[in-house]
Amino acid sequence: MKRMEIDVAVIGAGPAGLAAALEADRMGKSVVLIERSDDLGGILQQCIHDGFGLHRFKKQLSGPQYAQYFIDELNKTDISVLLNTTVLSIEQKVIHAVNPTDGVLKIFPKAIILAMGCRERTRNQVLIYGTRPSGVMTAGAAQRLINLEGLLPGKRAVILGSGDVGLIMARRMYLEGIDVLGVYEIMPNVGGLARNVQQCLIDYNIPLHLSTTVVEVYGKETLEGVRVAKVDSSLKPIPGTEEDIECDLLVLSVGLIPENELSKNAGIQMSPVTLGPVLDESMMTSLPGIFAAGNVAIVFDLVDYVSLSAESAARGAVRYIDGNSPKEPPCDIKTGENVSSLIPMKYHIDYKGEDLYIFLRAREEKHDVRLCVTQGDNMIRQKLLPVVRPAEMIALKLSRDDLCQITGNMPITVSIINK
Amino acid sequence: MGKRMICISCPKGCELILEVNNEKLTSVKGNDCKRGEMFARSEVENPTRVLTSVVTIRKAKSKLLPVISAEPLPKQKIEEAIKEMRNIVVDAPVREGEIIKDDLAGTGIKLLAARSLKKIG
Ligand SMILES: Cc1cc2nc3c(=O)[nH]c(=O)nc-3n(C[C@H](O)[C@H](O)[C@H](O)COP(=O)(O)OP(=O)(O)OC[C@H]3O[C@@H](n4cnc5c(N)ncnc54)[C@H](O)[C@@H]3O)c2cc1C
Numbered sequence A: 001m002k003r004m005e006i007d008v009a010v011i012g013a014g015p016a017g018l019a020a021a022l023e024a025d026r027m028g029k030s031v032v033l034i035e036r037s038d039d040l041g042g043i044l045q046q047c048i049h050d051g052f053g054l055h056r057f058k059k060q061l062s063g064p065q066y067a068q069y070f071i072d073e074l075n076k077t078d079i080s081v082l083l084n085t086t087v088l089s090i091e092q093k094v095i096h097a098v099n100p101t102d103g104v105l106k107i108f109p110k111a112i113i114l115a116m117g118c119r120e121r122t123r124n125q126v127l128i129y130g131t132r133p134s135g136v137m138t139a140g141a142a143q144r145l146i147n148l149e150g151l152l153p154g155k156r157a158v159i160l161g162s163g164d165v166g167l168i169m170a171r172r173m174y175l176e177g178i179d180v181l182g183v184y185e186i187m188p189n190v191g192g193l194a195r196n197v198q199q200c201l202i203d204y205n206i207p208l209h210l211s212t213t214v215v216e217v218y219g220k221e222t223l224e225g226v227r228v229a230k231v232d233s234s235l236k237p238i239p240g241t242e243e244d245i246e247c248d249l250l251v252l253s254v255g256l257i258p259e260n261e262l263s264k265n266a267g268i269q270m271s272p273v274t275l276g277p278v279l280d281e282s283m284m285t286s287l288p289g290i291f292a293a294g295n296v297a298i299v300f301d302l303v304d305y306v307s308l309s310a311e312s313a314a315r316g317a318v319r320y321i322d323g324n325s326p327k328e329p330p331c332d333i334k335t336g337e338n339v340s341s342l343i344p345m346k347y348h349i350d351y352k353g354e355d356l357y358i359f360l361r362a363r364e365e366k367h368d369v370r371l372c373v374t375q376g377d378n379m380i381r382q383k384l385l386p387v388v389r390p391a392e393m394i395a396l397k398l399s400r401d402d403l404c405q406i407t408g409n410m411p412i413t414v415s416i417i418n419k
Numbered sequence B: 001m002g003k004r005m006i007c008i009s010c011p012k013g014c015e016l017i018l019e020v021n022n023e024k025l026t027s028v029k030g031n032d033c034k035r036g037e038m039f040a041r042s043e044v045e046n047p048t049r050v051l052t053s054v055v056t057i058r059k060a061k062s063k064l065l066p067v068i069s070a071e072p073l074p075k076q077k078i079e080e081a082i083k084e085m086r087n088i089v090v091d092a093p094v095r096e097g098e099i100i101k102d103d104l105a106g107t108g109i110k111l112l113a114a115r116s117l118k119k120i121g
């Protein structure tokens, strides 16, 4: 069995893993980057549309272009890259992995950064009756087939769910000559960004049906059609509104969930809100020395924030290795009014890093609001925002001066209130 | 009556209300910044979009190379440009940013490789 000793091991080579590995390397640590596929860049390699990197590069790059920047940087370093290598488990901070050349590998790192990304919700997580024909797939699977394999998965497509990946795929399938019959969304509002509704649906006259869902699929071996119905305010199908649509492809775009089998099996404490690990300000999990970055931590919608979170995790890992981790007990950071989820969930007052980002999502769309970070009666930071929407993650930067106002271990609350 | 559209210039996605006369923009409401007005004018007078797709690549580990138009393309040229791309075949190695085609659908706009791919075999 091959053994490896290293300062930092990063699991997953998507944008989070790449940024974390580069940052740890810049800070002088030895790094191994472990990736189960044969390519660097993670999900970005199949996201060929533009709209990445607006914050970081002030340009609208496509997914592969954004990844290429980090891959080119990586090629200038001594970071060890293990492709085709799957991490099977983490036990007592020892990584067990396999690949075709070495067989089983045991890696003994001083710190671990989890960067396994997220996966899509599947049919099992939404209630659809009927048969189980082929031709029902997630938006990401359709994206992989079309953009990486060059295969068209159908001729007449219906999309269930209006998340960004589904909207992007509506346009992509249309341009590849697939008849995109419509996007059906059970909620009364769109799941994805407004701009994607404009540039992916309205541009190509693809109809969007809100408060409507697929209730049944039919077809023996291959999909022959779906039945859609309007839903009432409690999301129950309204009898008499059913309509049958003939199609050979049903694309599901019903949400993303952090990929955390490994983390759970390692005994890391998970948050029921983000479905990712409970994290402190350095992105450290409940197991000392194990950190999380990118979509494994919380589902981000901007890759720029994925990279930021990864660099912060890497700096946390370096402080941990150098013995500069906080020693004081942490205070909790809680979701207040109109905040549905956030990271980090814990803050140590003896945190030695620079500024700190809080990433959060609003529960409901509201205009002209005030975003507040408070500890008891003390206002630590506030910011006026013209609009907040659940589909758009908010990144709030707390400077050193803001952080200095945090005292003791009373909980901190983040809320979005009327201006 | 005002025409409604969503500004796609940034992820904020303001809802714009446009007054149009004779294919010229006369007023915009709902934009939170100046770029919204520019977007509305170009949408009315000459709508453009960045186009991304894939072309066939040989001698690389992947079958397809992602590509991107160097500039936004007039909207009515998008489908023609997509058709042209179906016939493009390139050979590895390619560098991100390399020109794959000089002139997309007669617009003079270049098509660029969106990633680097090494030559194999
Ligand atoms: C289908 C889909 C489409 C998306 N489209 C967009 C988009 O258009 N725009 C946008 O901003 N965001 C999009 N996202 C969100 C996107 O995931 C993030 O922007 C970003 O790519 C997340 O980066 P990451 O590094 O956290 O995860 P990923 O890019 O998913 O990378 C995770 C990597 O970890 C590897 N890995 C996982 N488990 C293991 C293991 N056990 N051992 C070894 N390696 C492992 C995976 O192979 C993968 O390469 C999309 C997500 C999905 C699922």
Ligand code: SF4
Residues within 6 Å of the ligand: B007, B008, B009, B010, B011, B012, B013, B014, B030, B031, B032, B033, B034, B035, B036, B037, B039
């Ligand atoms: S008007 Fe300005 S702020 Fe609003 S979406 Fe357009 S660019 Fe963004």
